[in-house]
Amino acid sequence: MGDVVPDSDEVARLRAEVRAWLEANAPAKGSAADFSAAHIVSAATREEFEAREHAALDATRRWQRRLFDAGWAARSWAEEYGGRGGAPWEAEVVAEEQAGFGVSTKMLAIALEMVPPVLIHHGTHEQRLTHLPRIARGEEAWCQLLSEPDAGSDLTNVQAFASPVGGSGGGAAGAPEGGWTVTGQKVWTSGATSADFALLLARTDRDAPGRAGVSCFALRMDQPGVEVRPLRQISGAYHFNEVFLDDARLEPGQLIGSLGDGFAVLRTMLASERAAIGGGTSARSFAQLRGMAEATGRNHDPHVRQQIARAYTRERLLDLVGERVGQIPMGGSVAKLSYSEHARLTSSAALEILGPSATVLDDPTSQPWLDRFLFAPGLRLGGGTDEIQRNTIAERGLGLPREPA
Numbered sequence: 001m002g003d004v005v006p007d008s009d010e011v012a013r014l015r016a017e018v019r020a021w022l023e024a025n026a027p028a029k030g031s032a033a034d035f036s037a038a039h040i041v042s043a044a045t046r047e048e049f050e051a052r053e054h055a056a057l058d059a060t061r062r063w064q065r066r067l068f069d070a071g072w073a074a075r076s077w078a079e080e081y082g083g084r085g086g087a088p089w090e091a092e093v094v095a096e097e098q099a100g101f102g103v104s105t106k107m108l109a110i111a112l113e114m115v116p117p118v119l120i121h122h123g124t125h126e127q128r129l130t131h132l133p134r135i136a137r138g139e140e141a142w143c144q145l146l147s148e149p150d151a152g153s154d155l156t157n158v159q160a161f162a163s164p165v166g167g168s169g170g171g172a173a174g175a176p177e178g179g180w181t182v183t184g185q186k187v188w189t190s191g192a193t194s195a196d197f198a199l200l201l202a203r204t205d206r207d208a209p210g211r212a213g214v215s216c217f218a219l220r221m222d223q224p225g226v227e228v229r230p231l232r233q234i235s236g237a238y239h240f241n242e243v244f245l246d247d248a249r250l251e252p253g254q255l256i257g258s259l260g261d262g263f264a265v266l267r268t269m270l271a272s273e274r275a276a277i278g279g280g281t282s283a284r285s286f287a288q289l290r291g292m293a294e295a296t297g298r299n300h301d302p303h304v305r306q307q308i309a310r311a312y313t314r315e316r317l318l319d320l321v322g323e324r325v326g327q328i329p330m331g332g333s334v335a336k337l338s339y340s341e342h343a344r345l346t347s348s349a350a351l352e353i354l355g356p357s358a359t360v361l362d363d364p365t366s367q368p369w370l371d372r373f374l375f376a377p378g379l380r381l382g383g384g385t386d387e388i389q390r391n392t393i394a395e396r397g398l399g400l401p402r403e404p405a
């Protein structure tokens, strides 16, 4: 998410071209092949969840590859990193147009939307060359190893520790020549079972207070010393995990940014994460709510009509915030807060329209809404809680006094 898309003939031409390609290649929203909510996976058992998650990830990878082959993926990245060298607004146009179809790349959101800004702003040329082209083709999935049992909203408490191998200092950006081994416990890690790499926040200096001794790394997930244990959620999903690190290896070239400057990297990542969550489309369900009200004959009920009108209004507001997210102070937080609220209200409205039939599990109409209803509370926590977004908007966006510590 970045600049406002300019209003010009050039934009109109690209928009028409993207839309024509999508009309020929993408399933319509609400059709049987619609996979725009594929990332919201629920299941009765772990085996069933893993099979569904695998299928959703496969569909996402295939779609990303088709976007890449058609020239729509990584539209604004430099060509040497697998992009098309286009202006920032070109990627925005592609994203905006996709939102109207039954497609999604959310299963790869960390790799596609959060890691690239981090590598572009803080990574080395080699790190960009290694990861960005594979990410653009949908070949590399990432997760985030940030939260720990005692570090969530306040990540200065991170305790996972990366010890230098063979003495400290010496290498580029202060990295020890032998790299590090990292030990500690992470929790609530989304997508850890399928990730190839993790953006890891770990302490590299036990004597430096708070954020000063924390660094950021690209950790390879498929290695000894990385154990992933899925956690079950209210929906029956195993969306997130505990991750135990026991002397896992980090090469010197896996340090992102400077040693001890992990919070600068984290700030970039969190800003893009909030904008990415806020720009989500799976809760954009005004049209589906209206269709359901018509199908159930409740479209003349004044209360139902109010709910649908409110959903429409919220979606228009989300569009307007999305277009200006780079201009509004703390725009990512505004978008994320508005989106999590919209997801909660819209899924509640859907269950109200469905009435008692909302309690029927495994029904093709009610189950997707139940999944969204149970997914919505997590949206208010992941990527920074609603309270943290409000504090961020108040203090850094509006310049209000800081909350007492």
Ligand SMILES: Cc1cc2nc3c(=O)[nH]c(=O)nc-3n(C[C@H](O)[C@H](O)[C@H](O)COP(=O)(O)OP(=O)(O)OC[C@H]3O[C@@H](n4cnc5c(N)ncnc54)[C@H](O)[C@@H]3O)c2cc1C
Binding pocket: 143, 144, 145, 146, 147, 148, 149, 151, 152, 153, 154, 187, 188, 189, 190, 191, 240, 377, 378, 379, 381, 382, 383, 384, 385, 386, 387, 388, 391
């Ligand atoms: C669906 C989902 C996916 C997630 N994915 C990941 C992931 O991939 N990787 C990862 O590292 N983490 C992930 N998380 C974890 C998430 O980032 C944390 O849950 C979140 O940052 C809150 O941290 P916490 O759970 O430790 O709660 P705490 O920080 O302990 O907060 C508890 C409560 O206190 C409130 N609070 C805390 N501090 C303040 C304050 N200063 N002012 C006002 N209120 C405050 C919070 O809003 C919250 O209500 C995920 C969480 C969810 C729900």
